[in-house]
Amino acid sequence: MMNVTEDYRRVVSYSFSYGLFNITSENTTITSGFQHPISQAMDKAINIITIIILFITMISLGCTMEIAKIKAHILQPKGVLIALVAQFGIMPLTAFCLAKVFQLGPIEAVTVLICGCCPGGNLSNIFAFALQGDMNLSIVMTTCSTVTALGVMPLLLYLYCQGFSGLENAVPYAGIIIALIMTLVPCAMGIAINHWASRYSQMIIKVGLSILLIASVAIGVMSGVALGGMVWLVLSPQLMAVASLMPLIGYLLGYILSTLFKQNGQCKRTIAVETGCQNIQLCSTILKVAFPPEVIGPLFLFPLIYIIFQGGEALLFIILFRCYQRCKATTEEKNAYLAVDKPEETVH
Numbered sequence: 001m002m003n004v005t006e007d008y009r010r011v012v013s014y015s016f017s018y019g020l021f022n023i024t025s026e027n028t029t030i031t032s033g034f035q036h037p038i039s040q041a042m043d044k045a046i047n048i049i050t051i052i053i054l055f056i057t058m059i060s061l062g063c064t065m066e067i068a069k070i071k072a073h074i075l076q077p078k079g080v081l082i083a084l085v086a087q088f089g090i091m092p093l094t095a096f097c098l099a100k101v102f103q104l105g106p107i108e109a110v111t112v113l114i115c116g117c118c119p120g121g122n123l124s125n126i127f128a129f130a131l132q133g134d135m136n137l138s139i140v141m142t143t144c145s146t147v148t149a150l151g152v153m154p155l156l157l158y159l160y161c162q163g164f165s166g167l168e169n170a171v172p173y174a175g176i177i178i179a180l181i182m183t184l185v186p187c188a189m190g191i192a193i194n195h196w197a198s199r200y201s202q203m204i205i206k207v208g209l210s211i212l213l214i215a216s217v218a219i220g221v222m223s224g225v226a227l228g229g230m231v232w233l234v235l236s237p238q239l240m241a242v243a244s245l246m247p248l249i250g251y252l253l254g255y256i257l258s259t260l261f262k263q264n265g266q267c268k269r270t271i272a273v274e275t276g277c278q279n280i281q282l283c284s285t286i287l288k289v290a291f292p293p294e295v296i297g298p299l300f301l302f303p304l305i306y307i308i309f310q311g312g313e314a315l316l317f318i319i320l321f322r323c324y325q326r327c328k329a330t331t332e333e334k335n336a337y338l339a340v341d342k343p344e345e346t347v348h
Helices: 002-017 040-062 067-075 078-101 106-117 123-130 135-161 173-196 198-233 237-260 265-276 280-290 293-347
Strands: none
Touching: 040 135, 040 173, 040 198, 040 280, 067 078, 067 135, 078 106, 078 135, 078 237, 078 265, 106 135, 106 237, 106 280, 106 293, 123 135, 123 265, 123 293, 135 173, 135 265, 173 198, 173 280, 198 293, 237 265, 237 293, 265 293, 280 293
């Protein structure tokens, strides 16, 4: 397995160094022995399922959005602007720094950068609700980051890829823009459904989340079976460390940034989860559809690793927040009891 992994890294490095998406040039042919283990039929099936997941997820996300609430936050955009700065300032910079610190190879660095430059995902709305955050801000922030990503994401990828040798012309910007447009169309459909036929919104949201979970497991299983030992490439210590640190740094820095701008507790918790949560469905679609399989290899599974840490760390914060709330409520009840009981003792 080590020889295959080394060959894979060598082939990918060669391809990116010359701005190619294959392993041959006019004068040289690389005979590494690496062949992408997924059959064309299986690869096409995974591509189709990935696109369907993104489409259904974005419709479900659109069904959570209300035009009136979006207008209200646009008229008072301070919270949204802070969250946008956090989303597209903190996360891409975090991805870039982690890729440098852990000395990731070219394709690994691109994978991490794409994940870091993605807009917020719909899981952030669930986490914001569990943390008793500002749900209107959460939903509007997800909406704004999705729309803003159409222009900002390619620009950020272009800028940060200048910091890696051989990546300047390697990112498929056209494919990324197409994937971003694919997110806006179903999202707009969801908004229309919520506006004109709101009675169906909750059902669509529940069905969408169920399909998302089932399909994500299906993709993981299909890819694991097809890739075999190559799955260990995406489970390398470096990528596991990056996947665990990125959302954690996003949560913490998002909270710190909103604190510096003197936001209230609800907004701080909301901006924190909006910063650390990425649109993993979009990231998976870009990696799987925009890159040829011989280039991306098993690294299109990186978002699945990221979402495990993203969800696990958010769950930990939710548990800590609920414990804090319970302790605070107990203390307040005790203080209220003492305040009531004290005058009675004075009378006697």
